[in-house]
Amino acid sequence: MxxxxxxxxxxxxxxxxxxxxxxxxxxxxxxxxxxxxxxxxxxxxxxxxxxxxxxxxxxxxxxxxxxxxxxxxxxxxxxxxxxxxxxxxxxxxxxxxxxxxxxxxxxxxxxxxxxxxxxxQEPRVSRRRRRAERRKQHDGNTATDVTRAARP
Missing domain, CATH: 1.20.1270 (Substrate Binding Domain Of Dnak; Chain:A; Domain 2)
Known part of the structure; x- marks a missing residue:
């Protein structure tokens, strides 16, 4: 073999x-x-x-x-x-x-x-990582909202 x-x-x-x-x-x-x-x-x-x-x-x-x-x-x-x-x-x-x-x-x-x-199952994600991802997503959304508001 x-x-x-x-x-x-x-x-x-x-x-x-x-x-x-x-x-x-x-x-x-x-x-x-x-x-x-x-x-x-x-x-x-x-x-x-x-x-x-x-x-x-x-x-x-x-x-x-x-x-x-x-x-x-x-x-x-x-x-x-x-x-x-x-x-x-x-x-x-x-x-x-x-x-x-x-x-x-x-x-x-x-x-x-x-x-x-x-x-x-899908790998478990810690609470810290979920919060960090939410913050990133939230910060990204607010940055785009600010740039949209600044445009005439």
Missing amino acids: SGTSKQGIRSAFRQWRAVRPFWGGLLLTLGGAEILLTEKASLKVVMHIGMQGLAGYLLPAVMMLCGLLTLFSPGQRLFYSILGALATLGTWVTSNLGGFFVGLLLGLVGSCLAFGWLPD
């Missing part, structure tokens, strides 16, 4: 990543995967708390699904992040204390990042 091809792939990935809550979706997905992996730990390690039935596998799967949907459908990120956070909190009871706290923390941080992400 040539160097220019790698640069093209890398820049395409950066552009794709820039228009979505990438880190939030990735952390939520990794949290769900970690919790699913702790479900398969040996019985000496696993602390059986709560229901170990279907919910122990369903909630981490929902977390992973929400993380992936956040990555590939960023327009619905608010719904997916709230659903992911609720599923993450549910794993506290159903899945070994949320994958021994690691998956729980990954899922909550990822959900919060996805919820708080905003698409690119």
